[in-house]
Amino acid sequence: FAELQTQGELTQRAWSYDVQVMNEGPGHVPMHLIQENMEKQLEWCGEAPFYTLGPLTTDIAPGYDHIASAIGAAMIGWFGTAMLCYVTPKEHLGLPNRDDVREGVIAYRIAAHAADIAKGHPGAQLRDDTLSKARFEFRWQDQFQLALDPETAQDFHDATLPAEGARLAHFCSMCGPKFCSMKISTEIAADAARLANLQPVDGNSDGVHAHTPTESGNRERVHAPSTPDAGSLHGVHASLTSKSESVDPTEKAHQFDDAQEAVAGMRAKAREFRESGGEIYIAGQSSD
Template sequence: MRKEWVEKRENDDVRTQMYYARKGIITEEMEYVAKVEDLSAELVRKEIARGRLIIPANIKHTSLKPMAIGIAAKCKVNSNIGSSALASDPAQEVEKVKVSEKYGADTVMDLSTGGDLDEIRKEVIANSNIPVGTVPMYQILHDINNKIEDLTIEKMLEVIERQAKQGVSYFTIHAGFLLRFMPHIAKRKMGIVSRGGSLMAAWMMHYHKENPFYTAFDEILDICRKYDVSLSLGDSLRPGCLYDASDEAQLGELKIMGELTLRAWEKDVQVMIEGPGHVPLNQIERNMKIEREYCHEAPFYILGPLVTDIAAGYDHISSAIGAAVGGWHGASMLCYVTKKEHLGLPNAADVREGIIAYKIAAHAADIARGRKDAMKQDDAMSDARYSFDWNKQFELCLDPERAKEYHDETLPQDVFKEAEFCSMCGPKFCSYKISQEIVKSNPELIQA
C-alpha cells in the first residue's frame, strides 16, 4: 500500500511524518489517517507538526496501513506478543499477530526474549498490516549472552539500526531513567518492575555511569530520523503496585522524558510517552494531567493502569477499568494486559480476551470524550436488540463470534435467530416484548 508513497520521497534528506508536517506537506499517510478518523487532513498535519499526534510508519514497512495515535484521534489499543526462553516459535507469534489484527488491535509490540529474535521479528513484520513496536534492550541483552556488563553504546546502536532496517515503527527506549534516581527506588515496596528499567539499573550500578540510552540519545534520534521510527519513551520507573504509584521516582523520570521529547522534536522525530503501571483509581486523572504538563502534550501510551493488585488471573479486567478512566482523561493509546499478567506467557486465546477487554475500554473512553459518532454503533445495537434482530446484534459486537457462541449455547437452531426472546427471560418474561405490547396497546403514550 505504501510502496509508491515511500519511493517517491527516497531522495528527501529527512522522511519523517513530523518533518513533512512542519514543512506544510500533507503526506498520503496523513490523508489516509484523516479519512479513517473522519478528520481534516490539515488538522492531522497540524497535530503532527506540534507533536500531539503521531503516525508510526517506518519507511521499510510498506505493507502497513497508516494509523494515528493522539488526542485528536480515536483511543487506540496495543497488543503485546513475543517469545520467551521457554516458548519461541515464529509461527506462534505470527498467529498472535493475526489474532491481534482480527480482534482490532491498532499496533502490536514484539517483546520476544527467546529464540531467533531477528527471524521472529522478520516474520511478525512481514505478516502485520499494523505498526510493530519493540523494546531493543531485549535483543541487546540477548546478543551479549545476557551479560549486562558487556553492553556498549556501539552494540546498542547496532541493534537499534538493525531493527529499524527490518521495519520496526516504534521503539521503547528507556532513556529517562537516570543514575541519580537510584536512591528513590530503595524507598519503594516493589522497586523496578520494568524489564528494560531493571537492566539499565544493573548496568548503571555496575559501572557507576549514566544510562547509555540517555548518553547516546542523539545517535538514537539520528537512526529514528533516517527510517521514521517513532520513539515510545519507556517508563522504567512505572509503579508496579498501588503503594508506589505517583511517587518521586515515577514523576522524576517523567520530567526527564519531557526534556527528551523536546530534543526528539528538534530532529523531527515523533514521540509518545509511556505511562503507569499500577495506580489507584482516584489518582489516574492526576497522572494524565501531569504527563500533559511535563511532556508538552505528547501522546500518552498507558499500560492499564491496574487499579488493584489482587486480581491475578483477572488482570485484564482490573487494568481495563483503569484504562477506560485513563482514556477518558486523555490517554491516546492503551497497552492491553491479559489475564496471564504476573503469571505466565499469554497464548493466542489470552491475546483475544485482552484485546477485547481493551477495545471496550477504548470505546468507553471515546464515548466519554464526546467523540463524533462514538455512540453510533451503540445506538444501532440498541435498535437491533429492541427489534430482536439477533444477527445484526452479533454483527455489531466487538467480538461477534463470542456473542453468537454464548447465544447458541442454549438456543442454537436458526429459528431462534428470529425469536422475540433469549434464554435468560424466555418467551413470557422479556421486558422488551412487554414494553412493546404496552406501547402498542396504548397509542396515546406516543402522542403524549
C-alpha cells in the same frame, strides 16, 4: 511522578534535535489518581503522545489483570491518552498464548470504545445506539454483527437457544418468552396507542381530553388539565367510569379476543422454547 518529570525533560531534549517522541505511561495507578497523572503528562511532556499499559487499578487480580487494567484504560483513554497497550490474563503469571492475547485485545477494544463514547467521538455512540435498537427489535443477527466480538455473542446465545428459529424469537433464555422487558414494553406501547386515544384539547395547550364512546356510537370528550389536582383527577375518573357501562359490547369482545390471542401467542412461544431444549422454571412448581 518523578519518572514523568524526567520524561518531560527528555522529551524537550529530543525535540530540540527534531527527534519524534512518544511517552510511556505507568502500569499501576489507582483510579483516583488516573486523571491527575494524565493532566501532569500533558503539562510536563508538552502534550507528546502518551501510551499506557492499562493502568491496572488494583494488584489483587492475577489471572484477571486484563479486566483490572481495562478499567484504568477506559478512564485514562477518556482523559486523553493517545494509545492503549493491551494486557492479557497472563500478565504477571506467564507468557501469553493466542487465546490470552485475544482476551486482552477484546478487553481493550471495549475500554477504547467506552472512552470514545465519553469523549464524543463520531460514530462511537451511533454504534451503541444501533445495537440497542437491534436489541429492542429482536434482530439477533444484527446484534451479533455489531458486537465487538460477534463470534462469542452468537455462541453464548446459541448455547441456550440452539434452534435456528431462536434467532427470530422475541425473547432470549435470560427472561424467557413471558418476562422479556422489551417484548412487554412493545406490547404495552401498542396497547396504549390503540386504547388510550389521548388528544390535545383544541385551541388550549393547558390539558388533554379523552374520547369515550356513547351508546349512540358518538364520542364524548372529557377534559383533564395538564397538571390536575386530586379533585380534578377524581372527577375525570368518575366521569370515565360512568361511561364504561355504555361501551359497545362488540368493542369489549374485540379487546377480549386480542388479549386471548396475546396469551395464546406467549404459550406458543413457551412451547417452542421447551421443544428446543429449554426449561421454564416457575416458583412452587415441579419441573416434572
